[in-house]
Amino acid sequence: MGCAAKFSFIKGVSINILLALFLIGKPALCSTVLSETNKADYFHSDSKQFFNHFFKLNPMDPLAPFEPDTIAVEGCNIAQLIIELSEHTSEDIYVPLLIEGSARNGVDYDTIPDSILIPKGQRFAYVDIVAWEDNIPEGVEMAIISYDQNSPRSNPELKTTTFHIYDKPEFTMNTPEFSGIHCSDTVRLYTVYDGGLPPFSYYWFISGNHIPFDSVARPKVHPDSSTTYIVHQSDACGDLQIDSIFIEVMGPVATVSSDTSICLGGFASLKAGGGTSYYWEPGGYNSDLIKVSPEENTMYTVTVYDDCNNSDTDSVWVYVDSPQAYAGEDVSICPGEIVTLTASGGEDYLWNTGENTRSIEVRPENDECYIVFVTDACNNTVSDTVCVFVDHSVQADAGPDQEICAGDTIVLMGSGGNECLWNTGDSTYQLEVSPEETSTYCIHVFGNCSDQDSVTVFVNPRPQLTATADENHIITGESITLHAGGADSYFWSAAPPDPSLSGQEHLQNPVVSPTEPLTVYTLTGINDQTSCSNTAALNIIIVDPISSDFSFSANEGCTGEEIRISYTEVHLPGAEYEWDFDGGQATGPEEGPYEVCWNEAGEKNISLKVYLDGFESELTQKTLHILSAPEVDFSSDIVEACAPANIQFKNLSTGLTDHSSFSWSFGNGEHSNVQEPAYVYKEAGIYSVSLQVTNDICKDSKSLEQYISVYDSPDADFSLSTDQTTTNEPEIFVDDHSTGDPHEWIWDMGDGTVIYNEKHIAYKYEDAGNFNIRLIVYNNYGCWDSLSKMVQIHSEPKFFAPNAFRPGSTHGNDKFRVRASGVEKFSLFIFSRWGEKVFETDNLDEGWNGTINGEIAPTGTYIYQINYTNDHGQNDIVTGTVTLVK
Numbered sequence: 001m002g003c004a005a006k007f008s009f010i011k012g013v014s015i016n017i018l019l020a021l022f023l024i025g026k027p028a029l030c031s032t033v034l035s036e037t038n039k040a041d042y043f044h045s046d047s048k049q050f051f052n053h054f055f056k057l058n059p060m061d062p063l064a065p066f067e068p069d070t071i072a073v074e075g076c077n078i079a080q081l082i083i084e085l086s087e088h089t090s091e092d093i094y095v096p097l098l099i100e101g102s103a104r105n106g107v108d109y110d111t112i113p114d115s116i117l118i119p120k121g122q123r124f125a126y127v128d129i130v131a132w133e134d135n136i137p138e139g140v141e142m143a144i145i146s147y148d149q150n151s152p153r154s155n156p157e158l159k160t161t162t163f164h165i166y167d168k169p170e171f172t173m174n175t176p177e178f179s180g181i182h183c184s185d186t187v188r189l190y191t192v193y194d195g196g197l198p199p200f201s202y203y204w205f206i207s208g209n210h211i212p213f214d215s216v217a218r219p220k221v222h223p224d225s226s227t228t229y230i231v232h233q234s235d236a237c238g239d240l241q242i243d244s245i246f247i248e249v250m251g252p253v254a255t256v257s258s259d260t261s262i263c264l265g266g267f268a269s270l271k272a273g274g275g276t277s278y279y280w281e282p283g284g285y286n287s288d289l290i291k292v293s294p295e296e297n298t299m300y301t302v303t304v305y306d307d308c309n310n311s312d313t314d315s316v317w318v319y320v321d322s323p324q325a326y327a328g329e330d331v332s333i334c335p336g337e338i339v340t341l342t343a344s345g346g347e348d349y350l351w352n353t354g355e356n357t358r359s360i361e362v363r364p365e366n367d368e369c370y371i372v373f374v375t376d377a378c379n380n381t382v383s384d385t386v387c388v389f390v391d392h393s394v395q396a397d398a399g400p401d402q403e404i405c406a407g408d409t410i411v412l413m414g415s416g417g418n419e420c421l422w423n424t425g426d427s428t429y430q431l432e433v434s435p436e437e438t439s440t441y442c443i444h445v446f447g448n449c450s451d452q453d454s455v456t457v458f459v460n461p462r463p464q465l466t467a468t469a470d471e472n473h474i475i476t477g478e479s480i481t482l483h484a485g486g487a488d489s490y491f492w493s494a495a496p497p498d499p500s501l502s503g504q505e506h507l508q509n510p511v512v513s514p515t516e517p518l519t520v521y522t523l524t525g526i527n528d529q530t531s532c533s534n535t536a537a538l539n540i541i542i543v544d545p546i547s548s549d550f551s552f553s554a555n556e557g558c559t560g561e562e563i564r565i566s567y568t569e570v571h572l573p574g575a576e577y578e579w580d581f582d583g584g585q586a587t588g589p590e591e592g593p594y595e596v597c598w599n600e601a602g603e604k605n606i607s608l609k610v611y612l613d614g615f616e617s618e619l620t621q622k623t624l625h626i627l628s629a630p631e632v633d634f635s636s637d638i639v640e641a642c643a644p645a646n647i648q649f650k651n652l653s654t655g656l657t658d659h660s661s662f663s664w665s666f667g668n669g670e671h672s673n674v675q676e677p678a679y680v681y682k683e684a685g686i687y688s689v690s691l692q693v694t695n696d697i698c699k700d701s702k703s704l705e706q707y708i709s710v711y712d713s714p715d716a717d718f719s720l721s722t723d724q725t726t727t728n729e730p731e732i733f734v735d736d737h738s739t740g741d742p743h744e745w746i747w748d749m750g751d752g753t754v755i756y757n758e759k760h761i762a763y764k765y766e767d768a769g770n771f772n773i774r775l776i777v778y779n780n781y782g783c784w785d786s787l788s789k790m791v792q793i794h795s796e797p798k799f800f801a802p803n804a805f806r807p808g809s810t811h812g813n814d815k816f817r818v819r820a821s822g823v824e825k826f827s828l829f830i831f832s833r834w835g836e837k838v839f840e841t842d843n844l845d846e847g848w849n850g851t852i853n854g855e856i857a858p859t860g861t862y863i864y865q866i867n868y869t870n871d872h873g874q875n876d877i878v879t880g881t882v883t884l885v886k
Contacts, residue, residue: 070161072109072143073197074168075133076237081145081161083116085123093118094835095125095147096863098881103141103165108132112145114863115835131165141165171196173233173241179248183308186222189229189245196235205230207244224308225249251310252276256302259317263378267293268318275304275312296320325374327386334391334449338363341386346374366390394447396420398455405532406462409434412455417445435459460532463487465525467536473543473574473613479513480540487525487534495520517542517570541573548608548617550592558629558698559601566593567608575612582606601628629698630655634691636708642783645681645710653693653700663692667708684712713783714740716775720791724872727768728796734761734773740785742777749773750791768793794872797822801864804883807850807857816882817847818866825869830862830882838862850884859886 072079083095094115099105105112110130118125129143143163173193181187189204203212204219207228213219221229226249234240252275260268272278272288280290280302292300301315324345333339342359343349349358352371362370369387396416404410412431414420421427423442433441435457442454466485474480479500484490485508492505496516504510512521521538546569553564567577571591579586581596582604588594598604607621633652641647649664664672666679667687681687687710690703721733736745736759747755749763750771765771774788800819807814818828823844830839830848838857839848850857866878 070129070163071166072129072131072163073166073237074131076131076168076197079129079131079163081127081129083118083125083127083147085118088121088123089118090120092120096831096833096835097127098146098863099143100146101142101144101162103131103143103163105143108134108138108141108165109143112143129163129165133168137167139167168237169195169197171235171237171239171241173243175231175243175245177246181223181247181249183224183249183251183306183310184222186220187247188218188220189231190218191231191233191243193233193241196239197237199236201234203232205232221247223247223249225251225310249308249310251308252304252306252312254302254304254312254314256314256316259319261319261321261377262293263321264295265293267291270300270302270316270318272302272304272314275306277305279303279305292318294318294320296322321376321378321380323376323380323382325372325382325384327370327372327384330387330389332389332391332448333364334394335365336363339388341370341372341388343372343374343384345382345384346376346380348375349373362388364388364390391449394445394449394451396443396445396451396453398441398443398453401456401458403458403460404435405460405530406436407434410457412441412457414443414445414453416443416451416453417447419446420444421446433457460527460530462532462534463525463527465523465534465536467521467523467538469538469540472539473541474514476515476542477513479511481509481511482521482523482538484508484523484525488528489526491524491526493522493524495522512540514540514542539573543572543612543615546572546575546610546612546615546617548610548620550606550608550620550622552606552622552624556625556627556697557598558627559599560597560629561698562595562597563624564593565596565606567591569610572610572612575610578609578611580605580607598626601626627696627698628655628657630660630693630695630700632691632693632700632702634689634702634704636689639707640709640711640781641681642713642781643682643684643710645708646678647681647708648678649676649689651676651691653691655695655700656693657695659696661694663694665690681708681710684710686710711779711781711783712740714738714742714777714779714785716742716777716785716787718773718775718787718789720773720789723790724792724794726794726796726870726872727765730766730793731762731764732791734763736760736775736777738775738777738785740777740783741779743780744778746776747773748776765791765793768795792872794870795822797868797870797876799866799878801866801880802882803880804885805850806885815847815849816864816884818844818864820844820866820868822871823868824871824873827867829865829867831865832857832862833860856886857884859884 070079085093094117096115097112099112099114103109109132110128112127116125116127127145141164143165144160145163146160171193172195173191175191178187193200200217202215202217204214205212207230221227227247229245229247230242231245232240232242254275255273257271262268269289269291272280277286278288279286280300282298282300283290283292292298297317297319299315299317301313303311303313305311325343326345327343328341331339338361340359340361344358348356350356350373351360353360353362362368367387367389369385371383371385373381373383375381394417397414399413402410402412409432412433414422414429414431419427420429421444422431424431424433431441433439436459438456438458440454440456442452444450444452464486466483468483469480471480482492484492490506490508492501492507492510494501494512494514496519498512498514498519498521500513501510504512519540521540523536523538524533525536526533549568551566551568557563565581575591577591579592579594581594583600584596584598584604586594586596604624604626605621606624607619609619610617631654633654635650635652637648637650638645651662662673662675664674664677666672666681667689668681668683668685670679672679686706687708688703688705689707690701692699692701715738717737717739719735719737725732734747738745745757745759747758747761749755750773751765753763755761771791771793772788773791774786776784776786778784798821802813802816805813805816816830820826825842826844827842828840829837831837838852861881861883864880864882867875868878869875
């Protein structure tokens with residue numbers, strides 16, 4: 001029984017059948033190849049319809065003709081291979097498959113097994129090519145499936161079928177724009193698209209209507225008015241794009257004559273254009289030219305139509321000259337303000353002021369009305385009246401004039417309006433002033449109008465008072481005469497109170513006998529005419545025996561340091577002080593206290609004598625002990641280093657003694673008492689260093705700001721694309737990941753190669769082996785770090801297997817034996833084309849002699865599989881075919 005050629009159909013694919021028949025003792029295999037045909041499914045909301053479209057692809061141009069064996073498009077269709085027996089089989093039959101090509105089995109398409117089963121009692125086996133949509137541009141890929149169409153007793157005949165797998169092209173679509181279309185024009189709609197798989201299907205809709213009106217690519221339309229058309233376009237893979245086309249239909253543009261004026265009872269002609277028919281309102285006229293005679297101002301509107309009943313409107317005014325006069329609205333002004341009155345309603349104007357212009361300027365002092373007589377173009381005369389009202393409601397008042405004494409303060413009280421502003425810039429009605437001389441103040445008040453007023457403040461002088469005495473110093477128990485002048489009347493007072501002044505308070509020259517060391521007499525003088533007064537003070541001092549005692553702020557001091565020397569008695573006005581500081585440098589007022597310093601150590605003798613009004617004190621003399629002070633200075637061996645930085649400090653101070661002590665501060669919170677310390681800075685930073693030296697009570701110090709600079713070292717780091725590979729792929733990629741701002745890189749690749757200042761390296765090793773890669777990085781300060789990593793280069797396993805052998809041959813090649821290198825473990829398996837295992841070994845030196853169960857195997861092609869472990873522990877599989885010949 002032979003194989004019959006026939007067609008099978010699956011969704012989206014049209015099937016062509018290629019038939020081959022081999023009958024050798026068992027049911028023969030027929031090869032059935034599905035030649036790919038795409039079917040695009042389009043779904044509409046109202047109904048579901050399917051449209052079958054055939055297409056051919058070319059690897060260089062997705063739209064060019066091309067006829068491969070079969071085609072599968074990612075995410076679009078399924079290609080299928082059908083293997084058919086000539087009759088139903090009485091046992092399970094396995095058909096071995098050899099799968100090759102640039103497309104990867106189980107990666108670019110659904111996994112296909114090494115053999116396919118035709119179950120007992122069946123005639124067909126199916127192999128589907130389901131291409132995966134991975135959204136990766138890959139070009140055209142191939143899946144090649146080979147199988148033997150003969151039984152084991154016949155000559156082998158491999159049948160090969162090639163499937164071409166294509167990327168699913170992106171499908172985009174947009175639409176053109178149409179404008180300037182007239183209602184009688186015909187327009188052909190179309191789309192502009194990119195990509196997709198032809199053929200395409202179309203559905204066209206009118207916006208707002210869900211029923212399609214056409215399904216061609218370029219339908220013709222002739223809209224009467226502006227219309228939006230919706231298009232649904234789908235490609236052979238069912239990708240759908242939706243867009244719209246707006247067609248603007250130009251309607252009529254109405255035009256009408258300009259506005260016009262007529263006298264009452266006259267006529268006006270109005271002309272319209274822009275359409276094929278017209279309608280006027282008011283009046284209901286149906287002509288483009290009409291003649292009208294309105295009794296009042298009237299607007300006429302015309303509607304124009306085209307042949308599609310599209311319309312547009314325009315309007316025109318007809319003004320009727322009738323007696324009218326308008327003098328304007330009544331106005332209010334402020335006093336003194338000028339206002340312009342403007343009349344309207346005619347061509348000639350006459351005011352009751354005698355002026356014959358349309359506008360006049362007036363400035364009434366009080367409320368006043370004005371009449372205008374207006375004559376229009378038809379010689380009609382009427383009149384109108386306008387009134388101007390003068391607002392006198394806002395009046396400013398600054399208050400009465402004032403009189404004060406020099407130096408006094410007065411509050412001015414203003415009024416009027418809602419707001420005010422003085423010429424001083426103040427905006428409050430109560431203004432506080434203290435003029436030094438007679439001054440005038442002006443207030444400006446605001447409301448609906450404004451007004452201003454002023455007030456004068458007269459300033460009277462105070463008396464030029466004098467208070468003197470014959471002497472300012474007296475001895476206890478003496479009297480003294482006080483003298484007053486510069487005023488009309490006087491009054492004396494004393495603090496503390498002086499009993500001898502009692503009864504003499506109003507005398508110009510009283511005689512007093514104070515008893516307190518210091519008495520202050522205060523004189524008040526008055527000018528009787530203005531009542532302005534003034535005061536003066538007079539100090540009278542009672543002199544007791546004078547003392548010259550003084551004190552020190554410390555009994556010991558240091559050279560270069562100041563000691564305060566203070567006079568300890570009451571300071572007497574007019575006294576003279578004679579100091580001797582024994583060579584010390586002193587600053588201070590005559591009576592002290594003084595700040596005194598000495599540049600040389602030793603005993604210092606200080607003395608003072610005081611003189612007052614012919615009196616002098618005893619000489620007071622005291623001694624100070626001045627010690628020598630140190631002078632601090634220091635340096636270091638280095639001022640810049642990388643962390644950790646070991647710094648040796650040198651003490652350059654002078655004036656040191658056996659009792660000198662030292663206090664170093666390193667700027668990071670740590671200290672030392674060693675005279676010349678060696679210190680390690682562990683952290684990066686900029687540090688200030690200070691040193692204080694103490695000799696007994698004398699100290700000196702020095703600080704150097706930002707003296708030591710310590711820098712961070714970089715951190716070396718890098719990554720390898722792999723730490724082991726083979727001589728077949730000896731290239732590794734090295735990427736720098738160092739931190740700490742490195743700016744110089746040195747790479748030692750471990751094979752004698754050194755590479756400078758590269759951050760990313762692609763390097764190929766020439767030989768297998770273990771190589772230590774070392775990176776050294778430097779920063780801008782010369783600080784460095786290094787890191788090493790090991791990479792292993794393994795030898796790549798190699799295999800040699802013959803493609804044919806002859807069992808029992810006396811000329812060699814009588815066994816199928818595999819030669820290999822770079823392999824640690826090895827297993828060899830031989831399968832018949834039916835998938836039966838006929839031989840296996842894990843010995844590289846052992847081969848298959850071509851026998852099955854002791855008998856020479858049938859001539860044909862056999863499949864071998866090698867399972868191996870390479871010399872770096874990775875497992876892999878190698879497969880191939882070998883032909884057994886006799």
